[in-house]
Amino acid sequence: MLPTVSIVIPTYNRASFLEKCLLPLLQQSYPLERYEVIMIDDGSTDDTVSRAQTLVRGWPGVFRLLQQANAGPASARNTGLAASTADIIAFVDSDCAVQHDWLNELVTAIGASNADGIGGPIIGGDIDNWVARYLEAVKFYRHRVQHGQVDYLVTTNTAFKRAALLAIGGFAADSPDVWAEDVDLSFKLKAAGYTLAVTNAAPMIHYGTLNTVRALINKLYIYGRGNAMRSASWGADRTPAIELLRHLGAVCVAPWIALRRTHGAGIIDKFSFWPLIMIEHTAFAFGLISGLIKRPRTAHNVHTFNAR
Numbered sequence: 001m002l003p004t005v006s007i008v009i010p011t012y013n014r015a016s017f018l019e020k021c022l023l024p025l026l027q028q029s030y031p032l033e034r035y036e037v038i039m040i041d042d043g044s045t046d047d048t049v050s051r052a053q054t055l056v057r058g059w060p061g062v063f064r065l066l067q068q069a070n071a072g073p074a075s076a077r078n079t080g081l082a083a084s085t086a087d088i089i090a091f092v093d094s095d096c097a098v099q100h101d102w103l104n105e106l107v108t109a110i111g112a113s114n115a116d117g118i119g120g121p122i123i124g125g126d127i128d129n130w131v132a133r134y135l136e137a138v139k140f141y142r143h144r145v146q147h148g149q150v151d152y153l154v155t156t157n158t159a160f161k162r163a164a165l166l167a168i169g170g171f172a173a174d175s176p177d178v179w180a181e182d183v184d185l186s187f188k189l190k191a192a193g194y195t196l197a198v199t200n201a202a203p204m205i206h207y208g209t210l211n212t213v214r215a216l217i218n219k220l221y222i223y224g225r226g227n228a229m230r231s232a233s234w235g236a237d238r239t240p241a242i243e244l245l246r247h248l249g250a251v252c253v254a255p256w257i258a259l260r261r262t263h264g265a266g267i268i269d270k271f272s273f274w275p276l277i278m279i280e281h282t283a284f285a286f287g288l289i290s291g292l293i294k295r296p297r298t299a300h301n302v303h304t305f306n307a308r
Contacts, residue, residue: 003087003107005035005159010076011094012042015051017207020097022055026063030103036062038080039094043070072176077155081162081170090159095208097125102202106159109199116194117160117186119143119153120202124209131216132209133269134276137262141206143198150196152186157204164194172230180226187234216276217283224287229295244288250281 007025014021025037037056041049049065056063066079073093081089090106092098102120110118122143124136135141144151168188171181186196210216224247228240250257254277258270265273 002031002034003111004085005030005088005090005103005107006080006084006086006162007035007037007090007092007103008077008080008084009037009039009092009094010042010073010080011039011044011048011052012070012073012076013044013046013048014094015044015046015048017095018048018051018055020207021092021094022052024098024100024102025092026056026059026061027100028098028103029101030107032061035103036064036084036086038064038066038083040076040079041065041067042072042076043068070176072173074171074173074181075176077181078170078173081165084162086162088159089162089165091155091157092204093156093206093208095206096122096156097205097207099203102204105202106157106199109201110159110161110197113197113199114195115197116164117153117158117189117196119150119196119198120157120204121200122154122157123203123205125205125207126209126211129211130272131213131276132211133265134262134273135209135216137265137269137273138257138277139263141209145198150186150198152183153196153198155182155185156206157202160189164189164192168192168194177222178226178229179222180230183227184230184234187238191233213276213279217279220280220283221287221290224284224289225291225294226287227284228288228291232295240288240292244285247281247285247288251278251285254278254281 039052052065066083068079077091088107090103106120122141127133127136141154143153172184210219227243231238231240254274257277258274262270262273
């Protein structure tokens, strides 16, 4: 018998994206009686809730809309995990869209790999400006794989065995302002003996691509700060000091990165990406420094749900 699946979607002020996100999830080829959709509204102030209710009206499957005060995506995912009794938890971001066979392909891939967690491809949508073209060229939104082994999965397009998530306590959710919960989850799973894999099947289009330099700086600064504040248990090769050296090194070799790692970009774009590479890695480095300063006063790996 096919495993049961809960598709968990954290959302915050995403009313304009919901049609692209929700409607394909209601039309999956996976048997209707074997999956449900759980959307967690993380304190939206727009009409996300009413819009979602309208879109799912009349759908014969199981849709649950849970609401909570704003606490960040990690907390929202934990709320969905706590509400589920399914075999597998599939995570989707609310600014993404899937294909008709997405869930079937993802479940098939996790079964075939015998892994505890698996990630599918993330394809950029609305690639219509300089910053967005750069992020797509360097595959910024991707699962990290090194030397054939999964380093970590990006929760945007993933499925995990629910038992594995419960065993390690779900996502670290101590603060909505501290990110890198995807990385933290993957490292905790691997440290506990669970396995992760990636698949070329089950692609997802990500429409929430950063499209301004200011947004790029802010996001990378937050990523860097989250990495420093959550990295105490990640292992010797992921310490903030080593990460700082890596990112400062990337600033120094930005021309080489622009020419060699911006796949599919034309030569003019490659040269134009040079300053963006410097901006990206400099912002991350400053975030690391900020996180190092704050880390001694911050609680780590606090979880906010009770599983059934």
